[in-house]
Amino acid sequence: MGDSATGPNAAERVGYITRVQSFSACHRLHSIHLSDEENKKVFGKCNNPNGHGHNYKVEVTVRGKIDGKTGMVMNLTDLKKHIEKVIMAPLDHKNLDKDVPYFATVASTTENLAVYIWDNMVKELPKNLLHEIKIHETDNNIVVYRGE
Numbered sequence: 001m002g003d004s005a006t007g008p009n010a011a012e013r014v015g016y017i018t019r020v021q022s023f024s025a026c027h028r029l030h031s032i033h034l035s036d037e038e039n040k041k042v043f044g045k046c047n048n049p050n051g052h053g054h055n056y057k058v059e060v061t062v063r064g065k066i067d068g069k070t071g072m073v074m075n076l077t078d079l080k081k082h083i084e085k086v087i088m089a090p091l092d093h094k095n096l097d098k099d100v101p102y103f104a105t106v107a108s109t110t111e112n113l114a115v116y117i118w119d120n121m122v123k124e125l126p127k128n129l130l131h132e133i134k135i136h137e138t139d140n141n142i143v144v145y146r147g148e
């Protein structure tokens, strides 16, 4: 048992904490690196110029030492503020391809969306804290990105 000021074996305890955020957006799968014909072949119905929408669910996980004094890896209220800035403000109720400059040249696949969120979240959080971005594009389609 550790003492009450520092918690049980505080120095060795590493925790993972996750906050879930849902947002809605529309998009069309299309690559500027492919011809129209190739785009149709690769992306099928998802290349329809009218686009389609998703209710995305994003899980943001941070990994770090459980602070002996606060008992937290980080304050989830702070994580919520970062998520508001990185996910909700730029992406919620947006057309990903037209409203988010990043996706003007990058196909708005869920993989690339996870990279976009990772790259912006990593700038917000203390060094080495971000562990994983998991996106549920639909109930059946799930993407994980860990910064590799």
Ligand SMILES: Nc1nc2c(c(=O)[nH]1)N=C([C@H](O)[C@H](O)COP(=O)(O)OP(=O)(O)OP(=O)(O)O)CN2
Pocket: 029, 046, 052, 108, 109, 110, 111, 137, 138, 139, 140, 141
């Ligand atoms: N590797 C990827 N493949 C696909 C992505 C993607 O982001 N990465 N995205 C799509 C489309 O955006 C599409 O919305 C998903 O289509 P679909 O597989 O048909 O998903 P549904 O859940 O609508 O269909 P179910 O059959 O009910 O699962 C496609 N591919």
Ligand SMILES: [Zn+2]
Pocket: 027, 046, 052, 053, 054
């Ligand atoms: Zn889609």
